[in-house]
Amino acid sequence: MILPYILAAVREAVAVTKLHPILVNFTAALVPTSVACDAIARWRRHDQLRATAWWTLLLAAWITPLTAATGWLFWMDDDDGVLGMTIHRWLGTAIAMALVGLCLWRRRIRRSEQWAGIAYLAVAIAFVAAVAVQGTLGGRQVFSGM
Ligand code: HEM
Incomplete structure (x- = not known):
């Protein structure tokens, strides 16, 4: 079977390139940026910020599964x-999957040309909190021994 060799090579490449610590920055930046843009766009009735909120969330929804996969x-x-x-592993996996749902919700808002509603913003803020916890747990493991 060639599969274990392929997996070992991919693991080696991920370890050498430190791909997970690189990709986490995209997730950690894009999700809060999207939510902040939506909140400000709703408050100031700002079309460009509303568009930014959509595109940054779309990018986050594509990149975060890679973040989680490289974490594994x-x-x-x-x-x-x-x-x-253990929390980091499962919370990160859950965030990656749930982000797709959040992105589909946001797509509906975009298609109806509305502003992000209070319910959406509340859920999205919970995502930001979850990403913050996630990053803290990962960083603690990396830096606690230093
Ligand atoms: C939303 C998804 C995720 C985010 C935002 C995230 C975030 C982070 C962060 C900020 C670090 C510290 C990196 C550094 O500064 O060097 C880290 C490390 C790490 N993460 Fe994640 N992570 C995610 C998903 C996952 C998943 C799903 C797993 C495993 C199944 C995982 C496994 C790891 C491992 C093994 C480390 C390194 C710990 C060590 O050095 O011993 N991560 N993560």
Whole structure:
């Protein structure tokens, strides 16, 4: 079977290029940017910020599954059994999947040419909080030993 060799090569490439720590920055920047743009756009009735909110969320919804996938491939032995990393693993996977749902919701808002509603903004702010927790847990694992 060639599959284990391919997987080992991909894991090696992800470890060497440090792809997960690179991609996390996109997720961590795009999600809050989108939500902030939507909130300000709604308040100031600003079309360009509303468009920015859509495009940044769309990018986040495409990139975050890669962020999560590289996280799985970046997993190291010393991450096993660490509570924070167990939460990080499943919270990150859930965020990546749920972001697609948030993006579909946002697409409906875009198609109806409305401003982001209070319900959408409340859920989107919860996403920002979840991404902040996620980043804190990952960073704690990387930097706690320093
Ligand atoms: C929304 C998705 C995710 C975000 C925003 C995220 C964020 C982060 C951040 C900020 C770090 C610290 C990186 C650094 O500064 O070097 C990190 C490290 C890490 N993350 Fe994630 N992560 C996500 C998903 C995942 C998933 C799904 C997994 C595993 C299944 C995972 C596994 C790891 C591992 C193994 C590390 C390195 C820990 C170590 O050095 O021991 N991540 N992550």
